[in-house]
Amino acid sequence: MEISRRKFLGTSAAAAAALTFDRSASAATPRISVIDRARVSEPAFQPVVVASANGIRGVARAYDMITRQNADTLDAIIAGVNIQELDPEDQSVGLGGLPNEEGVVQLDASCMHGPTKRAGSVGALEDIATPSLVAKAVMDYTDHIMLVGAGAKKFALEMGFKEQNLLTEKSRRDWLRWKACLNPVDNWLDTRSDSAASPPPTASLSFDDPLHVKFTTGTINMNAVNAAGDMSSVTTTSGLSWKVPGRVGDSPIIGAGQYCDNSVGAAGSTGRGEANIKVCGAFLIVEFMRQGMSPDQACMKTIDRVIAMTERRLLDPAGRPLFDLQFYALHRDGRFGSATAYEGARFSVADASGARLVPMKFKFARSERPQMPEVRCRRA
Ligand code: ASP
Numbered sequence: 001m002e003i004s005r006r007k008f009l010g011t012s013a014a015a016a017a018a019l020t021f022d023r024s025a026s027a028a029t030p031r032i033s034v035i036d037r038a039r040v041s042e043p044a045f046q047p048v049v050v051a052s053a054n055g056i057r058g059v060a061r062a063y064d065m066i067t068r069q070n071a072d073t074l075d076a077i078i079a080g081v082n083i084q085e086l087d088p089e090d091q092s093v094g095l096g097g098l099p100n101e102e103g104v105v106q107l108d109a110s111c112m113h114g115p116t117k118r119a120g121s122v123g124a125l126e127d128i129a130t131p132s133l134v135a136k137a138v139m140d141y142t143d144h145i146m147l148v149g150a151g152a153k154k155f156a157l158e159m160g161f162k163e164q165n166l167l168t169e170k171s172r173r174d175w176l177r178w179k180a181c182l183n184p185v186d187n188w189l190d191t192r193s194d195s196a197a198s199p200p201p202t203a204s205l206s207f208d209d210p211l212h213v214k215f216t217t218g219t220i221n222m223n224a225v226n227a228a229g230d231m232s233s234v235t236t237t238s239g240l241s242w243k244v245p246g247r248v249g250d251s252p253i254i255g256a257g258q259y260c261d262n263s264v265g266a267a268g269s270t271g272r273g274e275a276n277i278k279v280c281g282a283f284l285i286v287e288f289m290r291q292g293m294s295p296d297q298a299c300m301k302t303i304d305r306v307i308a309m310t311e312r313r314l315l316d317p318a319g320r321p322l323f324d325l326q327f328y329a330l331h332r333d334g335r336f337g338s339a340t341a342y343e344g345a346r347f348s349v350a351d352a353s354g355a356r357l358v359p360m361k362f363k364f365a366r367s368e369r370p371q372m373p374e375v376r377c378r379r380a
Contacts, residue, residue, distance in 0.1 A: 092218020097238020249273025
């Protein structure tokens with residue numbers, strides 16, 4: 001059985017220890033047994049998968065694929081996010097994602113494969129439920145990194161992806177309700193009673209902007225490291241609900257929605273993309289980890305940078321953001337962390353202790369969260 005150079009180097013300390021033992025214990029111990037002992041010693045890196053809270057099923061699947069099936073980290077995390085992309089009940093990604101202002105679902109996704117230093121991305125992709133896989137196909141089959149709009153869809157169809165209507169009945173109704181709530185003196189009536197109204201999507205966080213128009217955000221980001229220290233990252237989303245057609249957020253932006261440097265770590269984001277794009281959040285987190293910060297510290301320092309870079313209209317009088325944004329980080333050495341502005345959010349982790357939700361570090365206590373304005377509707 002061959003042992004790779006990386007694995008051999010990674011276990012060289014254990015091998016050296018075993019050699020020392022063998023020399024002193026018995027000069028007759030065959031040399032091969034020393035190498036075998038090194039092979040079965042602890043892996044050089046601990047496999048870990050981290051994701052946004054809606055990735056709790058996904059991290060379990062990805063961790064299982066990485067540890068039991070020896071799957072590539074990117075294949076594993078894409079299989080993880082595919083669960084949400086194909087779940088019509090998750091209104092923040094893929095099938096069932098909330099549409100743009102014209103009722104059209106437009107999806108963004110990007111990925112990075114650490115060991116081969118490659119990336120792929122799609123923006124404003126319509127009618128294909130798994131933009132994460134299309135982003136990977138851009139990476140695998142083209143010399144480009146990003147395809148958008150009609151070109152991205154044409155490419156996906158050429159790659160064999162299936163075209164389908166992504167607007168579920170639930171998302172269509174929510175879109176109509178948003179239209180009805182948009183302007184109290186226009187011609188759209190809110191025909192739904194409160195009891196008939198859908199609860200907000202569980203996987204999503206929301207904010208109300210100062211114009212009293214409710215937008216909903218939600219996305220899934222996932223990052224992984226395997227026992228060889230190889231890493232990948234992926235982010236996929238239907239973006240900001242009711243967005244202007246053609247708007248792309250941070251998710252498909254390499255360095256904002258996700259980033260992976262195989263020698264350092266991986267990071268990603270969910271929440272208000274416009275706030276993240278300006279600080280290249282995922283890239284910045286990886287750079288902070290490269291400088292020696294822990295994943296938690298790197299995420300929190302990036303939240304600070306976001307606030308420092310936020311325009312006045314999106315801050316309350318005390319300088320607190322009127323939006324949600326979450327960062328997730330995974331160091332190559334297996335440490336993981338996250339941060340967000342306000343108390344209460346959690347993120348998903350899967351490692352040798354199992355898959356679980358972990359509270360995120362926050363900057364402001366729940367009680368400090370600014371009051372968001374009510375959505376005003378004209379009833380039928
Ligand atoms: N970050 C996504 C975007 O801005 C939305 C979200 O995560 O909720 O498109």
